[in-house]
Every structure is written in C-alpha cells, then in structure tokens.
Amino acid sequence: RPILTFRVLRNTVEFDNVSNLYEALPFCGYAFRDGPWKDALIAFDFDPRYNPRSRIYQTIALEMSYDPILAPDVVKSMGDGMQISLPYFGAEGDLNSHIFSGRTIHPESQIWQICDITDVLLRRVISTTALRHRACQKTGFYHNGTIAKIMIIMRDKLECLRDGCVASDHDYECLVGMPDIYQPVEGPVSSVSSRCFLPVGTTYSRKGAFLWSMV
Structure with missing residues (x-):
C-alpha cells in the first residue's frame, strides 16, 4: 500500500532493531501532522489528497485510557506468583495488532487505517456511497457524519473491551441510520433525541441515546 x-x-x-526502522522512515516517505492521513507514512510519489481511492488509507486516531486495566508488561512486573486474566487483550507481539476487529484491544494501539477495520458493523458504515469528490482537510473523502459514526462506535467498542465485555452491534444501529452528511437537528433536545433517525414508533435505548448525543 502507498x-x-x-x-x-x-x-x-x-527488521533487527526498531530504532533502525525509525531511522529509515525519512528516506521512505513523508507524513502529515494533521488531517485525514495523520501520522501515516506516505510514499514520496503519492499524494492522497487528489486520489479518491486513497480514502481507504485514511487514519482514525483515538487517544484511549486503559486505566484501571493493567497492560501486559505491567502484569509481568508483578512476578510469576501472581496471575491476572485479561481475556480481551491481544497477545503481545501480535502481528495483527494494526487490525481493528472489535473483539480485542492492544494497549499500544491508538491509530488505525480505514482499510484495516474488519469489524462487520463498521464495514457497513465505511462502505457508504456518499463520498466527497474532493478531499476535506478534516474528514478526507468521507463526510462528517460517516467519520463521526466510525469514531464513536470504535471508541465505545474499545471501552467495552477495556471494561471486560463485548458490545452488542444492536446498540449501534441508532448511529448506523444517521445520515452521512450530518446537520445538527434544530429544536429542543428533549423533543427530538428519543426518535431522530429511527423508524416511526421506535425510540433509542438508554445507551443508544447516549451514543447519539456524542455526535
């Protein structure tokens, strides 16, 4: 990939030494400090801003706190006599740690590329046909509603895994139905928050209403 x-x-x-890999990066490509491709290495002869297909390489950055859950290296420092089970953490040295499946977390992972998201529900959001013809400085070739849905669902799934549970995709259906081009709903929040973007006669669950309020 470029x-x-x-x-x-x-x-x-x-590679033999990670420091050698770091030293080689400036000779391999460049990076943006901000924007849709933030903190990714880009080949010198490629400019993603003018290629709509490069949307799959956009990055999603989420600064997560895993307290009070202990990271694997912290658990090891407690000695062999103490065992702590962390069932939702990926194995240390996992070569798939860059992939977001919605089932495991890696404490050191804070950034993912769209093409590395394999979670079924999120793939539904990503596969939208509502795309920009020109890249936006903030959301790239996706619209604001699409990126908002991806980030909110990813963050909540990570927090659920951090807290020792796997979230149900049903909880996020209220977000999937939101328009990709999102405009804030006018009017008092109390009069719209319980039914926006839902079929007639249905309302949000408590968690669904909270997630919707995060948009």
Whole structure:
C-alpha cells in the first residue's frame, strides 16, 4: 500500500532493531501532522489528497485510557506468583495488532487505517456511497457524519473491551441510520433525541441515546 502507519510497518516488515526502522522512515516517505492521513507514512510519489481511492488509507486516531486495566508488561512486573486474566487483550507481539476487529484491544494501539477495520458493523458504515469528490482537510473523502459514526462506535467498542465485555452491534444501529452528511437537528433536545433517525414508533435505548448525543 502507498500509505501505512508505523504499526503496519512493524507488523509486516522484518527488521533487527526498531530504532533502525525509525531511522529509515525519512528516506521512505513523508507524513502529515494533521488531517485525514495523520501520522501515516506516505510514499514520496503519492499524494492522497487528489486520489479518491486513497480514502481507504485514511487514519482514525483515538487517544484511549486503559486505566484501571493493567497492560501486559505491567502484569509481568508483578512476578510469576501472581496471575491476572485479561481475556480481551491481544497477545503481545501480535502481528495483527494494526487490525481493528472489535473483539480485542492492544494497549499500544491508538491509530488505525480505514482499510484495516474488519469489524462487520463498521464495514457497513465505511462502505457508504456518499463520498466527497474532493478531499476535506478534516474528514478526507468521507463526510462528517460517516467519520463521526466510525469514531464513536470504535471508541465505545474499545471501552467495552477495556471494561471486560463485548458490545452488542444492536446498540449501534441508532448511529448506523444517521445520515452521512450530518446537520445538527434544530429544536429542543428533549423533543427530538428519543426518535431522530429511527423508524416511526421506535425510540433509542438508554445507551443508544447516549451514543447519539456524542455526535
């Protein structure tokens, strides 16, 4: 791929020392400090801003706190006599740590590329045909509603895994139905929040209403 994150590079390229890999990066490509392709290494002869197909390489950055859950290296420091079960953490050294499946988390992962999201529900959102003809500085070739849905669902799934449970995709249907080009709903929140973007006669669950309020 012409664009990749450092984690993808670490997981797919054989190297003896990670510091050597860091030193080689400036000779391999460039990176944007902000925007849809933030913190990804881009090949020198490729400009993603003018190629709609490069939307699959856009990055989603989520700064997550995993407290009070302990990271694997912290658990090891407690000694062999103490065992703590962290069933939803991916194995240390997992070469698929750059992939977001919605089933495991890696404490060191904070950024993913659209093409590395395999979660079925999120793939439904990503496969939208509502796309920009020109890249936007904030959301790339996707519209604001699409990126908002992706980020909110990803963050909530990660928080559920952090807290020791797997979220139900049913909880996110209220977000999937939101328009990809989102305009804030006018009027008092109390009069619209319980039914916006839902079929007639249905209302949000408590969690659904909370997630919708995050948009």
